Amino acid sequence: MQKTQRRLVAAVSLGLSAALALSTGAAPAQAGAGARVAQADQITGFGYRGDVYGVKLVTDSVEALDLKDAHAQQLCTRSAGKVVEQQSAVSVPDNPLIRVSASTSRTETYVDGETHGVRGTNTIGDISVGGTVGPLTTPRLVIKGLRTTAHAFHTPRGYGHDEGFTFASISLELLENTVVEQLPPELQQLLAPLDQVTDTVFTGTQQTAQQVFQVLSDVTGPIVIPGLGTIALGYENGRANSHNAQSQASALRIEVTAGERRQLVELGTARVRMGGPAPVGVFRSGGTAMDYQALQGALRFGNVQHKALPCQGTRGRTQTYQVPHATQLVPVPVQLDGVTYQVNGDQFRAKAGKKRGKVAKGWSRTAIRTVTIPTAQLVITDVSSRAAMRQRAGKRVGSKVSTGVGSITVAGQPVAVPAPGEVVELPNGVGEIQRQLVDTGYRGSQVIGLRIKLYSDAVVIDLARTAGRIYGS
16 A cells, blocks of 8 residues: 655644545444444554644744643553543643644554554634734634544554544635735635625535645645735645554644744644564654653643654664754754654564573664753764663563763863763853763663753753653553
8 A cells, every 4th residue: 555645834833624534444333433443452463653732833843832732642562451641721832823623632552353443633612713813903714623544554454544524614704805816826726615795705615625635736836815814735645565654633723924933733633553473562762852841841842853763663774754944943043953853663573592582672873963042152073862672571680881072172272071860061152061860660771861950041952852662561
């Protein structure tokens, strides 16, 4: 089975998808919310993972973690019958022109006869973008009943996936006295499937969804809504082969350029995946380039396109992901260049020697070519961390961690690179840098390459954080 339609939009676009579910094979009729699920914690031979949320704010590859609401995350597990559900009553993503009503996110793993699967669903009652704030008035886009679904499953025929969006209604209210014929041609095409209620109000219900989706599919770039921002197609895609299946859909991405702040918000996202075999356990391993906390944890940013090792592993093959550039601007600017993630994992049966039996082993690595903090005149090169793990079935996970740092300079002057576990003070008492913070337990380890503390700004920045853990259930 081949990869289905995929359309990703640039991070500076506003995306909308609707009412079109694509699949490489028919999803099981009873698999999902109405399925006969197995008892909780029934161990299977598959690894499942789900990540569903209502709202996420992303700026230049860096997430505002505090604004990620209705976040239902199912960490890697082999257990069928597990359900995670989160709700939020109302969300205003740090912008008075963006309002999101009640949101519900749910992930579940299940067994239904010979079908195993994981499903993620997010439902948002009402989304409103635009309006009047003080002297500012913009066009208003309203979407009701937005639902996003991602589904990965395995039947006797093999792996499959199914993903899509639906919404109950959509309306766009333009500014008073707007001349429709003078709008950008792409926006006129978007309005065409909708019913024109007045000179400036256009509405539609579910019957228009396919046509709206088609218009957004046909354009090559974002559609401009003058005075508000841009709109472009979101994405839905899935992939299945003989070893795994993954499914993801992101329903709405909004960039509002009106007002003093430019803001990108992602709404209604579901990502799930499953794979096998997983005879020993599941990997909970991977890395993130930066975890940024300010004001004693009141503000948190991070992830930087976080990459995780597939739950069942990679069959011993190394997967590499790169993020060329990422920036966090407030309260203290931090610039990352040349981020690289690598993961590798395998499960097999050792046939000889003292280590014979079922074995899982792997490693994860996170590296950053350059870290720059202009206000502190601080530049750090070649920060990296690596976490390796190995486990025989039913035994404690053995782990090994390592870190690397190329150089540290402040105002162009070199600062001693700390040895693992040590701390160095930055000049003029502005802060400190600690290398290789390790948390080790029964399931493996996590390591932070460097931790930077800036005293006067009350900022803590963890760089190159990598986990290497294996769980049996």
